[in-house]
Amino acid sequence: MKQPINNVVVEKGNPQNHPLVEYLLGRIASLKNETGSDRTLFAACPNAKAVIRAAIRSAKRCNAPIKFAATLNQVDTNRGYTGLNQKEFVKLIKQKARTVHYTDPIMIAIDHGGPWLKDTHKTADLPYEEIREIAQEQFLFNF
Numbered sequence: 001m002k003q004p005i006n007n008v009v010v011e012k013g014n015p016q017n018h019p020l021v022e023y024l025l026g027r028i029a030s031l032k033n034e035t036g037s038d039r040t041l042f043a044a045c046p047n048a049k050a051v052i053r054a055a056i057r058s059a060k061r062c063n064a065p066i067k068f069a070a071t072l073n074q075v076d077t078n079r080g081y082t083g084l085n086q087k088e089f090v091k092l093i094k095q096k097a098r099t100v101h102y103t104d105p106i107m108i109a110i111d112h113g114g115p116w117l118k119d120t121h122k123t124a125d126l127p128y129e130e131i132r133e134i135a136q137e138q139f140l141f142n143f
Contacts, residue, residue: 020105024065043067045111046089047074048082053096060102068093069111072118076138086138110138 028039044055046068059066068089074080075089084092090108097106121131 020107024105041065041067041107043069043109045074046070046082049092052093056093056096056102056106057100059104060100063104065105065107067107067109069109071112072110072135072138076118 024041028041031037031039042055042059042062042064044051044066046052046055052068055066055068070080070082070089072080074082075084075086077085079085079088082089093106093108097103118135121134124131126134
């Protein structure tokens with residue numbers, strides 16, 4: 001599989017250049033039809049830099065795509081408990097992937113990203129509108 005360009009897989013055999021997740025789910029379904037074996041996408045919870053490194057190495061060994069699903073407590077504009085904001089998080093993942101020559105697709109996602117799902121949201125006792133704006137800000141971060 002070729003690297004996705006702007007989250008779209010550009011590859012011979014993918015003439016419509018489907019979005020990455022749609023393409024991967026389609027491949028999983030077609031491989032099940034061909035082999036009878038189930039497949040899944042590996043999603044890692046990046047709760048530490050060592051976990052990020054280990055997840056990329058595991059995906060490399062399995063020749064598989066990987067998805068990192070970070071919570072707002074782990075990675076956010078205030079750096080979460082990993083010490084990483086969104087830009088630093090993506091930069092670290094790219095650096096670790098280059099180190100082991102990992103070239104399969106990497107997906108970055110937010111897990112538990114809504115209002116009151118970050119610990120400080122619960123303790124701040126802020127009105128809904130303010131908490132909603134803070135949560136939305138996490139999704140608008142420019143990589």
